[in-house]
Amino acid sequence: QSALTQPRSVSGSPGQSVTISCTGINSDLGDHTYVSWYQQHPGKAPKVMIYDVSERPSGVPDRFSGSKSGNTASLTISGLQAEDEADYYCCSYAGSYTPWMFGGGTKLTVL
Amino acid sequence: QVQLVESGGGVVQPGRSLRLSCTASGFTFASYGMHWVRQAPGKGLEWVAALWFDGSHKKYADSVKGRFSISRDNSKSTLYLQMNSLRAEDTAVYYCARVTSWGQGTLVTVSS
Numbered sequence: 001q002s003a004l005t006q007p008r009s010v011s012g013s014p015g016q017s018v019t020i021s022c023t024g025i026n027s028d029l030g031d032h033t034y035v036s037w038y039q040q041h042p043g044k045a046p047k048v049m050i051y052d053v054s055e056r057p058s059g060v061p062d063r064f065s066g067s068k069s070g071n072t073a074s075l076t077i078s079g080l081q082a083e084d085e086a087d088y089y090c091c092s093y094a095g096s097y098t099p100w101m102f103g104g105g106t107k108l109t110v111l
Numbered sequence: 112q113v114q115l116v117e118s119g120g121g122v123v124q125p126g127r128s129l130r131l132s133c134t135a136s137g138f139t140f141a142s143y144g145m146h147w148v149r150q151a152p153g154k155g156l157e158w159v160a161a162l163w164f165d166g167s168h169k170k171y172a173d174s175v176k177g178r179f180s181i182s183r184d185n186s187k188s189t190l191y192l193q194m195n196s197l198r199a200e201d202t203a204v205y206y207c208a209r210v211t212s213w214g215q216g217t218l219v220t221v222s223s
Contacts, residue, residue: 003155036210038156045206045213046156057211089156099170100146100158 004090004103011109017078020106022090025071034093035073037066040105041086049088050075077108085110113137113212117205120217123197133190133207133214140188141165147181147192149203150216159205160192175201197221 004024012018025035035053038046048057050066053073063079073092077084087105094101119131131147147159160181161170169181180193190207197219204216 038213045215046208047213048211051210091156091158097170098158098172099144099161100148102148102156102158105155 004092004101006088006090006103006106008104009107009109011111012077012080013111014080014082016080017076018080018108020075020077020088020090020108022073022075022092022103023071025068025073025092026094032093033068035066035068036091037064037073037075038089038091039084039086040089046089080110082110084108115207115209115212115214117207117214117217120205120219122220122222124223125198125221127197128193128195129197129219131192131194131205131207131217131219133192135188135190135207138212140183141185143209145183145190146208147190148206148208148213149201149219150206151200151203154203157203162190194219 004022006022010018033053037050039049040046049060049064053068054066065076067074073090087107089105090103091100114136115133117133123129142164144164146161149157149159159172159175162181162183178196182191199221202221204218206216207214
């Protein structure tokens with residue numbers, strides 16, 4: 001199975017909102033909730049921002065939200081801040097042989 | 112707090128072996144499935160292998176199947192990745208992870 005599809009880049013000005021999509025989630029697996037989003041700054045390890053489609057770990061600002069419809073998941077960042085500039089990866093359950101599958105990553109630029 | 116600390120990376124020649132370790136703390140390691148994920152230089156994240164909480168099921172990416180082996184020692188809260196027949200394309204930072212926590216990674220460089 002191919003990797004999940006994300007836009008290569010998105011951008012927004014401080015205070016604006018951006019949405020990053022992640023398509024190709026296997027709908028044949030049912031309406032599962034195993035979708036996570038990771039933020040990665042250069043040279044750093046990925047950090048979970050959203051898990052189980054829309055759950056936010058403690059410490060993650062509520063500016064970050066997640067959703068899923070059909071075979072597409074989305075990460076929305078509202079009230080953009082300079083520190084949000086990073087790479088973002090979606091990750092989904094892709095079947096019993098591939099518990100995790102990642103998207104290709106999206107570079108977020110804060111203008 | 113939850114901590115995952117990888118070790119064992121380094122420079123290795125093609126065809127040789129290496130074993131990575133990941134020591135966990137701050138949570139009940141034996142209750143969680145664990146994963147290895149890698150990131151080649153300048154590339155995206157690639158899932159490598161997964162191991163159920165009790166060691167009952169192991170899954171591998173096609174790119175490493177037959178060469179890599181994932182295991183765990185719940186008494187030591189440690190996850191392992193045995194990497195055999197290493198290739199240049201295995202060069203990457205290797206992370207151990209559960210859904211909500213990742214280690215800092217360990218760099219594996221396969222080069223002659």
